[in-house]
Amino acid sequence: MDKNEVQLNSAKAWILAARPKTLSGAAVPVMIALALAWVDSSIKNSFSWIPAVLCMLFAFVMQIDANLINDYFDFMKGTDDKTRLGPKRACSSGWVTSSAMRTAILILTLVGCAVGIPLIFYGGWEMILVGLFCVLFCFLYTTHLSYMGLGDVLVLVFFGIVPVCVTYYIQMHTLTWEVFVASLACGFVIDTLLLINNYRDRDNDRRAGKMTLVVRVGERFGEQMYLWAGFLAIALGSVFLFYEHPYASLFPALLYFSLHFQTYRKMKKINHGKELNAILGQTARNMFIYGILVTLGLLLTPVRANAQQSELSHVRITMNDGTQREGYITRYWSDGGAFRVMNRKFRMTIDGNEREFTADEVKAVEFVVKNPESEINENVLSADVANPSTFRPRSVKRQFVHLESTSSAGDIFWWNGVDSQQMQLGTLTVSTIFGVRLKGDDVIVPFMTGNVISLNAMRIRYKKTERIDLVEYLDKRVLKGGKKLWTSIQQNPVLFTQMIEEYEAMRK
Secondary structure (H helix, E strand, C coil): CCHHHCCCCCHHHHHHHHCHHHHHHHHHHHHHHHHHHHHHCCCHHHCCHHHHHHHHHHHHHHHHHHHHHHHHHHHHHCCCCCCCCCCCCCCCCCCCCHHHHHHHHHHHHHHHHHHHHHHHHHHCCHHHHHHHHHHHHHHHHHHCHHHHCCHHHHHHHHHHHHHHHHHHHHHHCCCCHHHHHHHHHHHHHHHHHHHHHHHHCHHHHHHHCCCCHHHHHCHHHHHHHHHHHHHHHHHHHHHHHHHCCHHHHHHHHHHHHHHHHHHHHHHHHHCCCCCHHHHHHHHHHHHHHHHHHHHHHHHCCCHHHHHHHHHCCEEEEEECCCCEEEEEEEECCCCCCCHHHCCCEEEEEECCEEEEEECCCEEEEEECCCCCCCCCCCCEEEEEEECCCCCCCCCEEEEEEEEEEECCCEEEEEEEEECHHHHHCCCCCEEEEEEEEECCCCCEEEEEECCHHHCHHHCCCCCCCCCHHHHHHHHHHHHHHHHHHHHHHHHCCHHHHHHHHHHHHHHC
16 A cells, blocks of 8 residues: 555545554454453353453454544644654544544544443443443543653553453452463553553653653663563463463564564664564554453363362252253353352253253252362252342342351352442442341341442341340350451351350250
């Protein structure tokens, strides 16, 4: 494509303005996040393709939008003048009028919002906040933050942490340390592109008052930052070794860093001038190769690990009518990967077909293959539980619970639910809850939560038992013991049973 023959506001002009070569920077973090979500699913058909496509489209649209915003505002500020060393820009080169660019920015911003809004149905209402921040910082980057030397921080956040963590969260509804560290590694890799761009433009940026990080620290230290950004990505990528994804760590260490180091040496040798545009292209190539290598390494996770994960999700459920069905758990109430975070419903595949079950349908869930690393009773019962929500404190609903211990006075259960104080604030926080079902009662009464802050909100005030005297005794013991008692009960839940037995002995 001959850039010297670009007609005003033509299709060719808009393609050049969109900077298609930069789209790899938008694709890589989403690609890595989707690969992580894919391999972390116990059964592959639990992966949802619609939000995956929407996440990738949103990343592409926002990347192009950011490019147009950068083109327009750098032109208005006079940063892109005849001394520019990098590729020509649409507004400063006269390919696109400023009014047309403003219209395009508005349209693309609206398109990004339209693409992002459906993600609310997969990731929750907090996706609105994520989208607003993405749009806001698209504008703030070029207009203010890049001139303050904060561009590298924004790349780490919005090309690493945000796209990787949010994309994974939309699929799995949880986050792990592996995902967070992988997002940092991805951010450092993509930051190499900004570093070489600012390294090339350091003299022009200094004259324009654009105090990028390279301008602030100098060219020698800028070279070292470029090298160390790639090294940090490799070092952080070692997290995959601890999560049984060895190839995702090995492939980039062997291939990507070799390319990165060669590019670094060429950058030092060239040092300045338009020749550094070749290094910019090679850096973009290296960045895309990194994404491919990590994604491939994740997808090549040893089959044995996947098989084991699937078998540990092998369950047999007993329906209320006594019939039994056998299959594999694919998605839990909060998608955390274990029944420890299941409350009201779950999804499982039976003979290749996936369906959702609720506590109202199921009497019990039995693990066919018990997790050898688990010390808890993996079998789950569906039972009536007094709702801990302060909105409807006397309502009862069916939940999945674990029977922890039994005494002459009653049974102790634990499960995971939604913290009532957090519900009042409009968010959902899963916390461990212990409860008791006294002899002769049908309802399990919750009386302690893993979130100490909400201890008072979880006090027994439901009066769903005939043994109000015992309920009040347990209530006082829990409140008096505070955090220390909670820590002890976490380590040994049978302490609840002992408290009941103590009270029975006192009455006698």
